[in-house]
Amino acid sequence: MFVDETRVILKAGDGGNGCLSFLREKYRPNGGPNGGDGGNGGDIVLVCDRNVADLTNYKFLPHASAKDGEHGRGSNCHGANGSSCLLKVPEGTVVINNDTEAVAVELLNDGEKIVLLKGGIGGRGNINFKSSINQAPRKTTLGTPGENGEFTFVLKTIADVGLVGFPNAGKSSLVNILTNTQQREAPYPFTTLHPKVGVIHYPETYRTLTIADIPGLISGAHENRGLGIKFLKHIERCKILLFLIDIAAVDERDPADDYRALLGELEHYDPKLLEKKRLVVVNKIDLPSGEENLKVFRKIICGEVLAISCAENTGIQTLRERLGIICFGEKGQEVGNSLKNLRQIRS
Ligand SMILES: Nc1nc2c(ncn2[C@@H]2O[C@H](COP(=O)(O)OP(=O)(O)OP(=O)(O)O)[C@@H](O)[C@H]2O)c(=O)[nH]1
Numbered sequence: 001m002f003v004d005e006t007r008v009i010l011k012a013g014d015g016g017n018g019c020l021s022f023l024r025e026k027y028r029p030n031g032g033p034n035g036g037d038g039g040n041g042g043d044i045v046l047v048c049d050r051n052v053a054d055l056t057n058y059k060f061l062p063h064a065s066a067k068d069g070e071h072g073r074g075s076n077c078h079g080a081n082g083s084s085c086l087l088k089v090p091e092g093t094v095v096i097n098n099d100t101e102a103v104a105v106e107l108l109n110d111g112e113k114i115v116l117l118k119g120g121i122g123g124r125g126n127i128n129f130k131s132s133i134n135q136a137p138r139k140t141t142l143g144t145p146g147e148n149g150e151f152t153f154v155l156k157t158i159a160d161v162g163l164v165g166f167p168n169a170g171k172s173s174l175v176n177i178l179t180n181t182q183q184r185e186a187p188y189p190f191t192t193l194h195p196k197v198g199v200i201h202y203p204e205t206y207r208t209l210t211i212a213d214i215p216g217l218i219s220g221a222h223e224n225r226g227l228g229i230k231f232l233k234h235i236e237r238c239k240i241l242l243f244l245i246d247i248a249a250v251d252e253r254d255p256a257d258d259y260r261a262l263l264g265e266l267e268h269y270d271p272k273l274l275e276k277k278r279l280v281v282v283n284k285i286d287l288p289s290g291e292e293n294l295k296v297f298r299k300i301i302c303g304e305v306l307a308i309s310c311a312e313n314t315g316i317q318t319l320r321e322r323l324g325i326i327c328f329g330e331k332g333q334e335v336g337n338s339l340k341n342l343r344q345i346r347s
């Protein structure tokens, strides 16, 4: 199971109340006020953890709350502070406040900690209100309630390159060749059911690129055909979109129509996706109809088209270098790491 969007209901701890108490002991009948303060409530803290793959935990346990602060006690005892509730989320999690529908926070870097909801402040015990003119105050204050709210956690994968293509185009095969991942590849559509990220290594420059494989798109995906377009959120943050087209037309589709259909689906989801850098790659060039279809495809689609075959490993090195040049620049002056890119874009 892969969950990339879920609703959560969170509540920070309330502050404990201040205590109303007076010292009473033998030979000290009017010992004065000694009510202690209440403890503070715990916070709801989000922790970004690269070892967390998705949001499945929150799908089944959507409620989380931090501990309340303890009430103050006599003998000037301060109530204990409530412990905070730490929620681990994967890299790339966006937290949306359901009331305002605005993005509350985004967690991009492993180890990042953000206080989402503040716990309440503890109330004050009557010892605080003692003065020369009021030596037996009966005044205390209540702890303040902790913040609470309903949020939607959305996971948007962080990767440099996003793969877009029809089912069976060979997306998983390409990711397996370029990276160390071992994803299922099979000759039937929708083998991949949720996004997977692989890392392409460039040992010559000690750099890496991340590439995200997402489930295949089909015409009418925006009308919920196939797996729909909900997975496109995982390529929203990508720097380059790699369109992978089955040039051998194994499923008896037209490669140029496939490309147009993919662009149409992206536009339906978010027209901003079309402003991203695109790289068109045609796969299965080894099959008999491949070369012939490629000639026609090149005439229709202006611009750069790279031809590869994952089965025979042809064109893969050129594609790898081309991706490196687009991301790092000719001399490798650009920053390739997706997290650094995001930080630059945001600053
Ligand atoms: N002949 C040939 N077959 C290929 C090539 N690349 C992939 N295939 C085959 O095409 C089929 C589909 O490949 P996948 O990598 O599973 O395709 P996909 O795009 O990930 O498909 P979905 O996950 O269903 O969207 C598999 O049987 C692969 O072996 C290629 O270059 N040439």
Ligand SMILES: [Mg+2]
Binding pocket: 171, 172, 173, 184, 185, 191, 192
């Ligand atoms: Mg696949």
